Every structure is written in C-alpha cells, then in structure tokens.
Amino acid sequence: MHMPGHKRNVKLLPMGNPYDIDITEIEGFDNLHQAEGIIKQLSMRMSSLYKAEKSYPLINGSTAGILAGIAASTNKGDKILMARNSHKSVYHAAILRELKPVYIYPQQMNKTSVSGGILAANVEELLIKHQDIKLVVVTSPTYEGVVSDIGEISQIVHRYGAILLVDEAHGAHFGFHECFPKSAVTLGADLVIQSLHKTLPAFTQSAVLHSNRADINNKIEHYLAVFQSSSPSYLLMSGMDRCIGLLEDSSKQLFDAFYDKLETFHQACIKLSRLTLLDRRIIGQDAIFDLDPSKITVFAGRTAYTGRQLSKILREKFKIVMEMETMDYVLGVTSICDTKEGFDRFEKALISIDLDSVAYSTEHKPFYTGTIKTIMDIAPFNAIEGKSEVIKLTESCGRVAAVFISLFPPGTPLLVPGEIINKEVLCFINQALQEGLSITGLHGDKKDEIEVVFCT
Secondary structure (H helix, E strand, O other): OOOOOOOOOOOOOOOOOHHHHOOOOOOOOOOHHHOOOHHHHHHHHHHHHHOOOEEEEEOOHHHHHHHHHHHHHOOOOOEEEEEOOOOHHHHHHHHHOOOEEEEEOOOEOOOOOOEOOOOHHHHHHHHHHOOOEEEEEEEOOOOOOEEOOHHHHHHHHHHOOOEEEEEOHHHOOOOOOOOOOOOHHHOOOOEEEEEHHHHOOOOOOOEEEEEOOHHHHHHHHHHHHHHOOOOOOHHHHHHHHHHHHHHHHHHHHHHHHHHHHHHHHHHHHHHOOOOEEOOHHHOOOOOOOEEOOOEEEEEOOOEOOOHHHHHHHHHHOOOOOOOEEOOOEEEEEOOOOOOHHHHHHHHHHHHHHHHOHHHEOOOOOOOOOOOOOOOEOOOHHHHHHOOEEEEEHHHOOOOEEOOOEEEOOOOOEEEOOOEEOOHHHHHHHHHHHHHOOOEEOOEOOOOOEEEEEOOO
16 A cells, blocks of 8 residues: 555566666667657657646656756745645755745644645735745645645736646646546646656656746756756656556556545445544545545544554554554555555455454544644755754754754655744654654654754
C-alpha cells in the first residue's frame, strides 16, 4: 500500500535486463536538454494525453519541476503566495531565488490532523492585500488526496495578474476517469507538476512539468537544464515512454478495473465500527472540492492504537506496508497496478483489527489535531544565510528557526527557516518524537537540539 505506482507488478509490466536500455545520448537517442527526436516525441505525447500546451519529462522528480517552474515564474526578490503545507522543494526554490513568501494556510478538518483545502476567498484576500505577488503556489491534491477548487483559484489568480503553479505531484492519474478528480492542467493552472512514479507505473524519480504559459517556456527550459542532471537516465525516460504508451492504449480499461476494486474495498469497509476511513462525505467541507479515491486514509479511531502502532500491526501481523504513519492515522497509496489480492488482504486486515476486542478503547487520545501556525520573523533566505547556533530544543521557544523541521513523510515543514518557534510546534514535535515518528532537521544523538538564528 505504498509508492511507487508500478507496485512491482511484473505481470502487468514485464521487463528484461535494465542494463540493456541504460544508454547515453548516442546517435538516434536524442538529448533531454535539447530534445529534437524521440524525447521530443515523448514530450508531445505527454502534452496531448494531459491536454497541456507543452510538457517536459523530468528525471529528477517533481522537485526539479517545482524548482524550475518557480525560478522561471519569478525574478530574484519577488513576493510569492504559497500554501503553508507546500512540499519542501517549494521552500527551497524560494530560498534559491531569495523570494519573499506570504503563507496561506489550508482549512483544517474537524478533530483530525488532516489538512483540508485552500479556500479561494482567502487567496483573493491575500492578493488584494499584497498586490505585488507574482506567483501563487498551491498543493492539490495533498498526500491524503484532498483537492482544492483549482478552477476558481485560477480565475482569481489571473484576475490579479499572477501566475498559478499547482503541485499536483500526487495527481498524475487525474483526468483519466470520470470517478477521479480532474487535473489542474485543464482547470486553468499555468504550471502543473506531476510525479508519474507516485500513482502511475513509472520508475521512481519520473515526473512531468506541464506548461500552459508559452511566454515563459524558454526560461523553463533554461532552469530545467540547471536543476536536472546533464546525464539523464534513459532507464527513467524509457519507463516514462512505456507508462505514457500504456495510458494511450489502455487507460479506460485499466482505470475502470481500478475503480471497481476501490469501490469493492470501500463498500466492504463500511462495516468498520472502530477504525474510520476518509471518504467522499468530506467533500464540500473545509474547502475540500474533491477527494482522490485512490488514497486510503485509515484513522485509528476508537481503538487503543496510535497511527504508528496501527502501521506496525499491519506490517508485522498482516505483511502490509503503508505509505505513511502519523499520530492518529495511516495512509495507503494505490494505483492501477494494485491487484485484487492486495485489496482483499488489506480489507481483511482492517476488519480483523476492527473486530479485535482487545483493541477497543473509548479513551480520548491526546493528539494534536489543529493547524500549527507560526509567525515569520525574517525571510527564509536570510535565516539560512545568516549566523546560527545550536541549542537545546527545550530552550528554543521564542527563538527563530534556522533550519527546516519536517515530519517525514510527506516532508511538509513544521518549521521553516525564519519562523518563530512557539509552544504549539514544540508540543507537536515532542509528541511525534515520543510516538517514534520521523522528524528531520533536529540535531544531537537524541534529536533534542535545534539550529536557530544567532541572537546577539
């Protein structure tokens, strides 16, 4: 129940020796950084399939597309509006371009730690307040499959003369079936980045940047050459070619079968009484415009387990590995390559756990369930480049972070360089560490230290 989207399904995707197709830019095999032959054809097939004006295959993942897209859309020192739940690559781009971020927070789902969507009215409010914003960056879908109203957001962004970039890394499968959300590519977004490897049959690091802005394509191509390897993997590009070919030939058949398996699974899980699955009933609440049915979010609910404990039971007892574990839920990522046998095993595992009387609990689990909001004291670039010191985490309240502190996965920062460390975020970090969750960015063997901006 985890990435990559090919799920190692060798029946659907038989393959010979990978060394046979690991080549370089020899005659007839084109050049990613000046595509004129078969790679240009792949790009054109991608744009035709996704209905984009132009598409660029990426071999350094969505990260390269986000870095290039943001760099091409801004000048050094510009102000940008970015969702605070953006992937860390968005923050890295802001630092590299010395951009001045204005953060917009997603809505928060009631009594859970799952973020809702980005409210279009909030986007407009901030664009009115900051009329020099050049670029708006939104993540849709989120890791859990929450989709914002990109159509309305795009109209607002363009009304105020800005560019809209959508991080659709988890939505490369959007638009191929009426039961899945539409892609931002067809909803007015200027730039859309998708990770093919996350939800489609492609090798890890395979992604695509779609552009609907011909006026900045030259800059996009320039920055893609900066942020991507000068020795691109033909193994990855061959995998992308095969993935696109599979979708061109069989997308309806594959997605019909995939959705049938998802429907059967969700129908079977209706009988769960203690575990809870995120489902389409949340649409219309908390700025949630749509929900990706392929993401399976299972809350520990009225059990005695934390999300981490639930993940461990699934892994050790039922041999099912989840994509992500948090304090109160686990996340499964599925794709057209998942088998009926896999869904059946997952369904039976959840029902077994749900029926286990030992697991029953009516006690409230004291997990943090609200949006952590921090105040930016200085721009991230200045915090990264300035003088810093390492201090004890217990002594850091009120200080300014000099590093990213992230819960991984998904890698969305809890703290961004330049933000003031408050009691709320410290409480969350301590809870996560106690639960054994992976927090990146802390110092010390015991992860009890943090790098902060030097205070004179």
